[in-house]
Amino acid sequence: MAAEADLLVLGAGPAGLAAAWRxxxxxxxVLVLERAENTGGMAASFEIAGMSxxxxxxxLSPATPPHILADLRALLGADLQTRYRTGRILLSDRWVTYPFKPRELAKALPRAPRTRVALDALSMLRPKAPDAAExxxxxxxxxxxxxxxxxxxxxxxxxxxxxxSGDELDADQARRKAGAPTAFAALTRAVRAGLAGESLAYLYPRRGFGQLTETLADAAITAGARIALGTTVERIELHEQGATVTAARSESHSAAAERAGRRSAEPWTNGGTVxxxxxxxxxxxxxxxRLLVPSAPYEALAAASELRFRALLLVYAVHEGGRWSGHDVHYLPSPAAPVTRISEPANHRINPDDPSDRSVICFExxxxxxxxxxxxxxxxxxxxxQRTVSACALPPLRLAWVQVKRLRHGYPVHNAGYRDHLAALESWIDTLPRLTTLGRQGLFTPDNxxxxxxxxxxxxxxxxxxxxxxERWQASRREFTAHLIET
Ligand SMILES: Cc1cc2nc3c(=O)[nH]c(=O)nc-3n(C[C@H](O)[C@H](O)[C@H](O)COP(=O)(O)OP(=O)(O)OC[C@H]3O[C@@H](n4cnc5c(N)ncnc54)[C@H](O)[C@@H]3O)c2cc1C
Structure with a gap:
């Protein structure tokens, strides 16, 4: 017999869990179907070497809408800690604080680029806005x-x-970045926030970022939602009264769920239809x-195949000998190494339960x-x-072992032409009254x-x-286009 629900949510990342709870x-x-064996999507946490x-x-940005932040504070209590960014970036061969501090940046740059940056800054006092359309x-x-x-x-x-290259990317990729579109505006904002003591603040849960989504999942279940893990959506058939969704339960699910003592939605035992x-x-x-029935028109499918995601490898290095560095994140723009960021999760929080004799470092x-x-x-x-660490003059890594995670949909790529493809696909999706697509992957946006x-x-x-x-949802969608992304 098919399971029934007023609302079926596909995916138990932050967007799906928030919708399910609300x-x-x-x-x-509400029934949530999630392919992974855990909730949280890309915002989940997991354990390596006893470290979350x-x-x-x-x-978590302090720019979180106040009513949502109030809910999260009520759920997480004192575990939602206020922390301050301690990141740095490698410029040529010098590490400087990131987000940039103008005076430190000026001192750190070699003489030639420093002079050029100063001349650039002068010429930008009267910036010429590039033609928005082009x-x-x-x-x-x-x-x-x-x-x-x-x-x-x-x-x-x-x-x-x-x-x-930056020339092949749509201006949206820059417009949505916190700090753009002008350095002057970013600087003014940073100085203002700095005076208020907030510039570098962020929020982070004591037991890892995923504590936030786990707590949200628990709250959704307490409110009556059911969550089926290890359940992959394979077909979504739309009809006038709603939808019939077919999903498959992964074979390893029962054992994995039992081992982890995780939640599951009954009567969803072997997959089937909802x-x-x-x-x-x-x-x-x-x-x-590609999952929808009746199937999408040719134009929409062709547009879908043009939307690109950048994949992401996450290499977790187990470092023996306590904390590795005093920074939460190290940014590496140099083309010499493929790594973009290195983070040390233990530096994102104060958690006395974290192991003291080792640390885990994540290379993106x-x-x-x-x-x-x-x-x-x-x-x-x-x-x-190891090569990256020694080439970038980072503290030596006493490597015990590495563990690797692979994300297929790490970043949506807003390349030239993406707007037309996205519009073609969305104009068809918008004709489907019983289906709403949302979230970072669902709206093809690099959102936080x-x-x-x-x-x-x-x-x-x-x-x-x-x-x-x-109509209300379309108004919300217009609001979302003003989101500023933080990195
Ligand atoms: C490296 C990195 C760093 C980031 N850093 C930050 C940060 O510092 N701050 C911040 O606010 N944001 C950050 N983000 C962004 C953040 O992770 C996302 O905004 C957030 O996870 C999006 O939530 P979502 O629910 O929209 O999507 P997701 O988290 O992607 O969830 C989608 C869910 O759908 C499930 N799913 C997919 N296909 C199926 C299927 N066929 N059947 C069933 N389930 C399926 C997936 O398993 C997944 O659980 C970062 C992202 C990355 C990649």
């Missing part, structure tokens, strides 16, 4: 930060992160397009699914992280966790007991 609190019957670690460096990421970032800083930091970083009045999908948009390596990096084995990746939570709340708020308020 809708369940309003009395809707995240999927790359994760921090502008690329490179145009906007050059106009905002000056050509020298762009060349030194943002161009090589873009190439590593998204796999293409009937629901409405579906919220947080699945990657191109994947969603963007790549393409199937390329040489993606296919590298643990020994090759251990060599790579607080944005994903906001989307979940706003989608649930648009869901009445009988119908989904499409």
């Amino acid at each position: 809708a369940a609190r309003r009395g809707q019957s 670690v995240d999927y790359g460096s994760h921090r 502008a690329s990421y490179a145009d906007l970032m050059r106009a905002g930060f000056g050509p020298t800083l762009y060349q030194l930091v943002y161009e090589p970083y873009a190439r590593k992160l998204w796999g293409v 009937r629901a009045k409405h579906v919220f999908s947080t699945l990657p948009l191109p994947q969603l397009a 390596i963007p790549c393409q699914v199937g390329d040489e990096l993606w296919s590298a084995d643990e020994r090759q990746l251990a060599d790579l992280v 966790v607080h944005h994903a939570l906001d989307m979940g709340y706003q989608a649930a708020d648009a869901l009445g007991s009988d119908a989904f308020d499409h």
Whole structure:
């Protein structure tokens, strides 16, 4: 017999969990289907060598909408700690504080680039805005930060992160970045926030970033939502009254769930079908397009196949001998190494339960699914992280072992032309009244966790007991385009 729900949520990342909790609190019957054996999506945590670690460096922004932050504070209590950024960036061969401190940056730059940065800054006092319609990421970032800083930091970083040069990226990729579009505006904001003592603040849960999503999942279950883990959505059939979704339970699920003592939604024992009045999908948009029945028109499928994601390798190095560095994150824009960021999760929090005789360091390596990096084995990746550490004058790594995670959908790539493809796909999805797509993958946007939570709340708020308020949701979608991404 098919399971039934008012609302079926696909994916138990922050967006799906927030929507499930909010809708369940309003009395809707909610079922969440999640492919992984745990909740949290990319914002989950897991244990390596007795240390809770995240999927790359994760921090919760103080810009989280106040009503959502109030809910999170109520759920997490004192475990939601206020922390201060201690990151740094490698420029040429010197480490400087990041986000930048102007005076330190000026001192750290070698004489020639320093003079050029100063001249750039003078010329930017009367900035010429690039033609918005024609502008690329490179145009906007050059106009905002000056050509020298762009060349030194943002161009090589873009190439590593998204796999293409800044000229091939849409201006949206720059517009959405906190700190852009002008260095002057960023500086003013930083100084103002600095005076208020807030510039470097962020929030982080004591037991790892994933404590936030685990607590959210528990709250959703307490409110009556059911969550089925190890359950992959394979088909979404839409009809007038709602949708029938087919999913498969992974074979290893029962054993894995039992071992971990994790939640599961009964009567969802072996996969099967669910009937629901409405579906919220947080699945990657191109994947969603391929799962739908009746199938998408040719134009929409063709557009879906043009939307690109950058994959991400996360190499976790177990370091013996206590804390490795005093920083939470090290940024590496240089093209010499494929690593973009190195983070030490224990430095994101104060947790007396963290092991004191070792640390785990996470190396973020963007790549393409199937390329040489993606296919590298643990020994090759251990060599790579050791080479990176010595080339960048980082503290020596007393490496016990490495563990690797691979994310296929690390970053949506807003390359030139993406807007047309996305619009073509969305204009078809918008004709499907019983389906709403949201979240970072669902809206093909590089959003942060607080944005994903906001989307979940706003989608649930648009869901009445009988119908989904499409106009209200479209207004929310317009709001989301103003989100500023923090890195
Ligand atoms: C390296 C890195 C660092 C980041 N750092 C930060 C940070 O510091 N601060 C911050 O706020 N944000 C950060 N983010 C962004 C943050 O992780 C995302 O904004 C957030 O996880 C998006 O939530 P979501 O629910 O939209 O999607 P996701 O977390 O991607 O969740 C989608 C879920 O859908 C599931 N799914 C996919 N396909 C299927 C299927 N067929 N069937 C069933 N389930 C399926 C997936 O398993 C996943 O659990 C970072 C992201 C990355 C990659």
